[in-house]
Amino acid sequence: MHRILFVCLGNICRSPAAEAVFAARAAAAGLAVAVDSAGTGGWHVGNPPHPPMVAAALRRGYDLSGLRARQAVVGDFTAFDLILAMDGANHAALEALRPRGHATPLALFLDGVAGSAPRDMPDPYYTGDFDTVLDLVEAGADALIARLLHRG
Secondary structure, three states: OEEEEEEEOOOOOHHHHHHHHHHHHHHHOOOOEEEEEEEOOOOOOOOOOOHHHHHHHHHOOOOOOOOOOOEOOOOHHHHOOEEEEOOHHHHHHHHHHOOOOOOOOEEEHHHHOOOOOOOOOOOHHHHOOHHHHHHHHHHHHHHHHHHHHHHO
16 A cells, blocks of 8 residues: 655645545555645644635545645654655755655655646645646646556
């Protein structure tokens, strides 16, 4: 089973969307996964995802309503096999949190997406473009599933 953590800034838009989309698509592909999401900041701990993200995801069949924000912690580097940041700033924050000598892979979520996808996923909390972010999340989830199925 693959244990994967998706991380953005507040854990109310990008990372909960990635968690829900990846879980649904991995299940459909027959891939055994345990997923979670977190934020590098603690402002929204305990809160549900941002309502416009919940609505946009629900229109595509993804239910984010049961998710609650949490902050990334040092123990995540032991609890997960792979940690995926939504952008470079969150990647850097996670590297700063990483325990010395710990080798858990940490990467940008969109690095595996072919074509013209950006490396940093835009934050719809600020841009208001939830549908484009969901397009990127779906592309990232599909690319990750393909890599995991290929590796076994």
